[in-house]
Amino acid sequence: MQWDQLLNSTRLGQRDAKVEDGRSPFNSDHDKVIFSGSFRRLARKTQVHPLATNDHVHNRLTHSLEVACVGRTLGMRVGHDLVKHKKVPDNFTAADIGDIVQTACLAHDIGNPPFGHTGEEAIRHWFQNDSGSILEGLGPQEAADLLSFEGNAQGFRVLTTSEYHVYDGGMRLTYASLGTFIKYPWTSADAANGKRPKKNKYGIYRSEADIFKEVATHTGLISKGDDWYCRHPLAHLMEMSDDFCYALLDLEDGIEMGILKWDEVFEVIRPILDETKIDGLSKELKDLRPGRRPPLVRGKIISSFVDAGANAFISNEKEILSGNIDDLLSKCSPAVKACVKSAKDLAKSRVFQHPRKVELEIGAYNTLATILDVLCNAAVNFARNEHEKDYKSKRALDLIGKNTFDPRVHEHDHDGPTREYLALMRVMDFVSGMSDNYATHLARQFNGSGDVR
Template sequence: MSMSWEKLLCSERLGARPSKTELGRSTFISDQDKIIFSGAFRRLARKTQVHPLATNDHIHNRLTHSLEVACVGRSLGSLVGKKLALDGNLPEKISSGDIGEIVKATCLAHDIGNPPFGHTGEEAIRSWFNNEGSQYLKELRPCEANDLKTFEGNAQGLRILTSVENHLNEGGMRLTYATLASFIKYPWTSLPSTDGQRPKKNKYGVFTSELEIFKEISNATGLMKKDGDD
């Protein structure tokens, strides 16, 4: 079974909601706007980016970093889009620029689930749930407890985009399937990763709470299913 660009670039929104057609503002630019105007994106300004000792007070934060990455991503995505168009692989309603806009939206959101202090913050959350906070895991299923004991900013990012921000538990930001599928860097849950059954050990992109949403995104975009997937 092979994937198709027609499905991968699906412009429907999470929940099978149709996208609005607006003059001068494509569906995928609308995705960017939803991300930029969200509280979760603004909070990146208070999260540090890895940086050397500075000689001034202009600290490079996650918000600045995300905007820079988005600029580079849009250019690279547009170049790929032009190549796909030349080879006749783009669907009729998709332009090469749309590929750049999808990548830009993904880049804007790529750190949106990171806790303060980045990977160090992730380690602090994991440590707490493996020690003092373990009492709060007793009533959870093993897969749910493992999500907290191995907390991952990438999975938290998907949760923010699809569940928490804007429309609580009703689609979140309601982004397009194409943007959400592009966002998921590690398309699996925590237990298979912890058990060494995935390419990246202890890296995953989907919490158990968003597993059904992940399946919806995968089905809408025609992502290939691997052996051992739920």
């Protein structure tokens, strides 16, 4: 792969980017994401703890902003090296590369449904066990998209299809930013069959397959099979930024909620701190309450993470450009790798098993099942022109908006996805865009137990 093509500033649909003084196309990408409704709703979506009442605990929005900060720094560090060694065209700066990574990081969770990863599991569970005949008539790839619903693929759909210019380029971001966003550059069916680097993980729906190929072609990604390309090199920086923030900030939330003790968290992060300064740091932390301690070491930890990530990228650039690396974190220093793994293991065994979290996650299954049962049946009836016979379907469609469906839903002779699939994808847009609060409210309304006002 070549950097001049990878940093393509042309917008989706081969639209020329606007030339503005003091504002690059990649700055514009960043702003498009920030001002979108999908991004704003992340403030009411679960990061780890559903419907948290503690304002200090992360939600999807605060998590995305923090990942973007780390990603911008990683991108700048790598960018400085690329510019210094004249590996990118003269018109590109380190800030451009930082902006591209920052945009992808801002958007990396934009397609996640309510209730975090539990929401993804709940949607998959409903299609696999409770959807009845909903999937009849869909092609294998179409059915796989729903049976293994994936927030990453939904995010690509938000950016390219369902936000701003609906069904006409979406946010119309640059090819560089879209390529960097795609964490799993392949489709669902082969991933479900274990034929891709990550089983059951994918980044592209059938509905966006042509857009995906357009992005891959214009950024020069290397084809590795049918509907499968290697990652854009900068996607590695986005993924590491997410991993670094997960590793540290999930533990901070655990301390804030009283699930973890400071001493056990400090044991995990100590190996990557400067050992010569540990005694002075310990004295400084001694008289602070547990919740005030993480901010004083956070910068030091993130600095170590960024150093390791940037060094791993620069040292392995040739292999990355050849498309031969699937996981850059594994190329980081042993101390950083061990720290990230230990932090994730501690969060998984303690924070993720907190009783309140488990209770709310079980409830999320019923919440989303109630919503999907009503809306998916209505959408399929709509695609088959049978909704007028069913008053409940008519009212559900009024809620979604009949004019928000892909125009091809009622085109009988179009090439491409089936009409039922396109209708169901509109439901996925509607449901995955909900906040935790709205999903809970709507399920109560559908059950007849909501508030009467």
